[in-house]
Amino acid sequence: MSDRKLVHIVDDEEAIRRSVGFMLKTAGYQVETWSSGQDFLKEVKHVAHGCVLLDVRMPEIDGLAVQGQLTERGVTMPVVIMTGHGDVSTAIRAMKAGAVDFLEKPFEKAALIGAIEESFDRIASTRSASARAADAETILGALTARERDVLEGLAKGLPNKTIAYDLGISPRTVEVHRANLMTKLDVRSLSDALRIAFAAGLGT
Amino acid sequence: MMPDTAQLAEELSLLIDGARHYAIYMLDPLGNVTIWNHGAERLTGWREEEVRGEHYSRFFPADAIAEGEPSAILARAAAAGQLEEEGWLFRKDGSEFLASITVTALYNPDGSLRGFAKVVCDVTERRADEERLRARENLLSSVLSTIPDAMVVIDENGLMVSFSAAAQALFGYSEQETIGRNVSMLMPSPDRERHDGYIRRYLETGEKRIIGTGRIVIGERKDGTTFPMELAIGEAITGRERLFTGFVRDLTERRRTEERLEALQSELIHVARVSAMGTMASTIAHELNQPIAAIANYAEAVRDMLASPAPDDFPLMREALDETAKEALRAGHIVRRLRDFVTRGEVEKTIEPLPGLINEASVLGLMAAREHGVETTFDLDPYASPVFVDRVQIQQVVINLIRNACEAMSNCPERRLTVTTRPDHPGFVRVSVSDTGPGIDPAVADQLFNAFVSTKNEGMGLGLSICRTIVEANGGRIWTEPREGGGSVFNFTLQRAQTEGAS
Numbered sequence: 001m002s003d004r005k006l007v008h009i010v011d012d013e014e015a016i017r018r019s020v021g022f023m024l025k026t027a028g029y030q031v032e033t034w035s036s037g038q039d040f041l042k043e044v045k046h047v048a049h050g051c052v053l054l055d056v057r058m059p060e061i062d063g064l065a066v067q068g069q070l071t072e073r074g075v076t077m078p079v080v081i082m083t084g085h086g087d088v089s090t091a092i093r094a095m096k097a098g099a100v101d102f103l104e105k106p107f108e109k110a111a112l113i114g115a116i117e118e119s120f121d122r123i124a125s126t127r128s129a130s131a132r133a134a135d136a137e138t139i140l141g142a143l144t145a146r147e148r149d150v151l152e153g154l155a156k157g158l159p160n161k162t163i164a165y166d167l168g169i170s171p172r173t174v175e176v177h178r179a180n181l182m183t184k185l186d187v188r189s190l191s192d193a194l195r196i197a198f199a200a201g202l203g204t
Numbered sequence: 205m206m207p208d209t210a211q212l213a214e215e216l217s218l219l220i221d222g223a224r225h226y227a228i229y230m231l232d233p234l235g236n237v238t239i240w241n242h243g244a245e246r247l248t249g250w251r252e253e254e255v256r257g258e259h260y261s262r263f264f265p266a267d268a269i270a271e272g273e274p275s276a277i278l279a280r281a282a283a284a285g286q287l288e289e290e291g292w293l294f295r296k297d298g299s300e301f302l303a304s305i306t307v308t309a310l311y312n313p314d315g316s317l318r319g320f321a322k323v324v325c326d327v328t329e330r331r332a333d334e335e336r337l338r339a340r341e342n343l344l345s346s347v348l349s350t351i352p353d354a355m356v357v358i359d360e361n362g363l364m365v366s367f368s369a370a371a372q373a374l375f376g377y378s379e380q381e382t383i384g385r386n387v388s389m390l391m392p393s394p395d396r397e398r399h400d401g402y403i404r405r406y407l408e409t410g411e412k413r414i415i416g417t418g419r420i421v422i423g424e425r426k427d428g429t430t431f432p433m434e435l436a437i438g439e440a441i442t443g444r445e446r447l448f449t450g451f452v453r454d455l456t457e458r459r460r461t462e463e464r465l466e467a468l469q470s471e472l473i474h475v476a477r478v479s480a481m482g483t484m485a486s487t488i489a490h491e492l493n494q495p496i497a498a499i500a501n502y503a504e505a506v507r508d509m510l511a512s513p514a515p516d517d518f519p520l521m522r523e524a525l526d527e528t529a530k531e532a533l534r535a536g537h538i539v540r541r542l543r544d545f546v547t548r549g550e551v552e553k554t555i556e557p558l559p560g561l562i563n564e565a566s567v568l569g570l571m572a573a574r575e576h577g578v579e580t581t582f583d584l585d586p587y588a589s590p591v592f593v594d595r596v597q598i599q600q601v602v603i604n605l606i607r608n609a610c611e612a613m614s615n616c617p618e619r620r621l622t623v624t625t626r627p628d629h630p631g632f633v634r635v636s637v638s639d640t641g642p643g644i645d646p647a648v649a650d651q652l653f654n655a656f657v658s659t660k661n662e663g664m665g666l667g668l669s670i671c672r673t674i675v676e677a678n679g680g681r682i683w684t685e686p687r688e689g690g691g692s693v694f695n696f697t698l699q700r701a702q703t704e705g706a707s
Contacts, residue, residue, distance in 0.1 A: 012574070013494045015531055019501035022524055026505045026517075057490060059577030084493035106497035109504035 004030040005120055006050030010040045010066065011082065012058040016105070020053065023109055029116070037066035044075055051100075051119040053112075056083040056090055064090065067097050078119035082107070091191045092157040095198045102191050136199035139185060147181040148202075150174055155194055155203025227324040230310075233317045235260050235278055247326055249296030260322070263293045265300065281307040282317055290327065302328040354452040358387045362403050365447065374454055376426035387450075392424040403448075415439055415448070420455065431456050469673065476670045477600050481546050484607075487571045492538055495531035502528040541567050545596060553678070555701040556598075558589035558625050558633060565599035566623075569606035576610045578619040588625040588633035592701040597674045601682075604667050605637040605694045612641030612692070628697050632680065638693040643686055652684060671696070 007029050011017050017033040024031050032047065034040040037058055052070070056063035067079050081094040084105040091102045100122065101115035140148060146167070153163035153174075160178070164171040187193045197203055220228050220241045227244030229237055236259050240252040248263065255262075261274035268274070268291065281287040286308045293303045306323045354371030358364050367382040375382075375390055382389075388399040406412070418436040425431065432455040440447045481488070502524040509517050541564065562584060573580050591598075606621065613619040618640045628634040644652065653672040668682075675682040680697035687693045 015494050015498040015527075015534075016501075018527065019498035019505075019524075019531070022520075022527075023501045023505035026509050026520070059574060084490040084497070105493045106500040109501070109508070 004028060005116070006030045006032065006048050007116060008032050008034060008040065008047065008050055008052045008077070010034040010037060010052065010058075010063070011055035012036055013055070016055065016082075020112070023112070024116075027109070027113060037061040037063070037069075041066060041069055041073075044070070044073070049077060049123070051116050051123075052077050052079045053116070054079055054081055056081060056094070064093055064097065067094065067099065071097065078122050080112075080115045080119060088190055088194075089157055092155070092194060092203075095191075095194055096203070101195065104191075132199050133201055136196050139196055140200050140202075142184045143181055147177050147184070150177040151181055151193065151197050152202050154178070154190065155197040157203075225325065227322075229255075229260075229322050229324075231260055231278070231320040231322060233319055235274060235320075238319060244324070247295075247301075247324065248293075254296075265292055265294060268292075277305075277307060278320060281320060282309045285309055293324065301326045302331050352453070354454075356382075356387060356390070356450045356452065358448050358450070360403060360407060360446045360448070362386045362388060362400055371452065374425075374452065375423065381426075390423055392422055392430050395421065396424075423452065469677070473597060473600070473670055473674060476667070477596075478546050480600070480604065480607075480667070481542065484568070484571065488538070488542065488568075491571045492535055495535040495538075498531040499528050499535075502531075538567065545599065553592055553594050555590050555592055556595050558591050558635070558698070559584040559586065561591070561593075561595055561599060562602055562623060562625070562635070565602040566606065568599075569603035573606060573610045573621055576614050576619065578610050578613060578621050581620070581622045583622060583624040585625050585627065585633075588627045588700075590701045591633060591698040593678045593698055594674075598678060598698065601671045601674050601696065602635070602637070604671055608667065608694075609637055609639035609641065613639050616641055627700075631700050632697045633700050634695055634697050636693050636695045638687045638691060640687070640689075640691040643690060644684060644692050649684060653682065 007024050009017050009020050009024075009031060011020075011033075012035055014035070017035065021031045021033055030050075032050075034043075037054075038061060040052075041061075054063040054066055058066075061069075063081060063083075067081070070077065070079065078100045079094075079098070081091075081099045081102045082105060083090060083102070094102050100119045103111060103115060140151075143151065146169075149167055150163055153166065158166070160171050160174045164174045167174070182188075182190075182193055185193050185196055187196070194203075221243070223241070223243050224246065225243065227247040228239075228241045229244050230239035232238050236257055237255045238257075240250075240255055245251055259274075261269050264274050273291070277287060277289070286306070288304070288306050290302060290304050292300045293305075294300060304325045304327045308321045308323075310318045310321055312318045352370060354374045355366065355368040356364060356371050357366035363384055364382045364387050365384075367377070367379050371382075372378055377390075386400070388396045391399065402413070406415070414435065415437045416439075418434060420432060421435050422430050423433045434453040434455055436451045436453075438449045438451075440449060506521050506524050506528075509521055545568065559582075562582070566580075566582075570580060602623075606623070609621050610619075613621070620640045622636075622638045624636045624638070626634050626636070653668050672682050675696045675698075679699040682694070682696035684692055684694050
């Protein structure tokens with residue numbers, strides 16, 4: 001058995017399976033590819049443990065459903081979600097369901113490797129969930145109470161208008177808080193901000 | 205032997221009395237009536253005994269007498285020998301009539317004036333007829349000058365005998381420039397050279413090629429420009445003369461309207477296409493993202509391998525770059541299909557292989573199919589090809605039907621889409637798109653192709669009506685029927701292209 005880390009790529013798109021596979025193999029990983037969620041779920045009991053790189057938009061059964069099935073069946077392999085379609089609600093559902101990360105196609109190699117490494121960190125349990133929560137909480141310490149409220153709302157998947165209504169402030173103010181908290185957390189996208197929020201246990 | 209003088213006088217008298225429509229009477233040199241025939245009695249109402257010896261001025265109206273008309277007439281007749289004129293005269297009952305009067309001076313052998321012979325004819329009726337005729341002519345010419353159609357009348361030699369005001373406005377020639385000249389000057393070659401032959405052939409054979417039916421032909425204006433016109437020709441035979449009347453309607457305006465309508469329709473079809481692409485935008489973006497992501501993956505992987513290049517890796521890198529190029533081309537292919545599809549194309553029919561046309565359309569149409577997890581089968585008969593169509597428009601129909609089918613099946617356990625082509629009745633091929641969806645409610649099936657009828661919750665009901673417009677504009681028809689075993693089939697026919705050596 002190889003000591004190289006194994007990544008399961010589940011994507012209906014052959015170009016993605018091949019190119020991601022190539023990228024990961026040349027970066028020193030072992031790769032197995034699956035062209036549909038069913039194929040993977042059927043064999044999942046017999047496959048070697050590794051990180052699951054899962055595409056959201058697939059025929060028959062989509063990535064989030066596959067993720068749900070894995071959890072139901074008690075499969076503890078960490079999941080990284082890929083999508084060609086970066087909508088926030090999908091990202092939130094995936095992260096809440098325990099995905100390690102959420103990558104938008106096309107993604108940088110560094111981001112993919114980072115997410116996969118994070119997954120293997122979790123497998124190795126070198127850092128407990130509580131440790132990660134503590135790290136995240138430290139980062140969130142930079143935020144004002146209002147900014148934290150807004151992030152909490154975003155982590156619940158609420159639109160700006162609803163957050164504004166709940167907090168009794170104007171949607172315009174919500175936008176300002178949102179922009180400020182992104183700057184303070186030093187993140188470029190909302191999914192990056194949410195990743196930190198979920199790690200800290202927000203939005204649950 | 206000389207005829208008997210008395211007999212001659214009697215015959216003359218009979219002749220004079222027999223001229224029923226003419227009043228013939230004689231005057232002495234002073235103007236008194238000497239002889240009065242029956243015609244005069246019938247015409248004026250006076251009997252001979254009432255007028256004999258009376259001065260003839262009593263037949264004139266008062267104003268004519270006041271002007272000395274009766275004496276003047278006699279004086280002029282005496283001087284000239286004969287005089288013809290028209291004037292109003294009285295009858296016994298006081299009514300007037302328009303008379304044509306001929307006065308001849310009669311002389312004795314010694315040259316002295318003996319009297320006058322007067323022949324009077326009532327021309328009131330004739331004059332009225334002439335007036336009526338003139339009025340009718342005026343009416344006709346005013347009608348002809350106001351109707352929008354130009355009228356040209358020619359004789360059997362092709363020479364123009366009438367050229368209406370509308371014709372003058374239409375062709376730019378004046379009446380003087382056209383009357384008496386050959387009508388062939390109003391048409392371009394080759395009709396110009398052949399027109400005399402057309403008339404000759406008709407006169408010889410009597411075979412009507414254009415008379416009575418009307419045709420669209422090309423006319424030529426004075427300035428040399430040509431225009432489409434509708435020509436209706438009638439034939440009139442009067443006496444021994446044969447005339448041909450040509451009514452000409454300028455079609456330029458109507459043609460323009462038709463072109464505008466066509467432009468509007470193709471605009472609508474185009475708008476529908478663009479809006480369909482808008483609806484598909486997220487699918488298209490997703491589809492484009494795949495090759496782009498793959499390219500990024502290969503490029504980064506190869507870049508990192510080059511950090512410590514190992515010759516063993518070269519075949520691997522080459523393979524990766526090969527894939528990169530392939531994916532880039534695939535992205536380009538999608539973009540090109542999209543651009544072809546969305547850019548404003550003129551309606552243009554070409555000869556197209558049907559399988560190729562359908563495969564290309566499927567690149568865009570089946571994005572949805574993949575997404576909905578639809579199993580697709582193509583059954584394209586190579587003998588049901590090629591077709592004569594506007595490629596992009598028919599692809600629009602194919603995409604629309606494929607997308608509809610995919611949407612219809614999205615909640616069905618069995619999702620199978622089949623695209624079939626087959627030869628149809630002679631000269632046509634049939635394209636069928638069948639699905640295993642819930643089928644179509646027979647209640648709406650009939651109106652399905654009408655605008656604003658939709659079975660979808662958020663449907664505008666324009667897709668299928670535009671499909672019908674396109675298919676019919678391409679010479680085919682479109683209809684739907686239930687699929688055996690559930691679902692529905694949408695069929696449309698296309699004109700088969702006539703190729704060399706095709707059976």
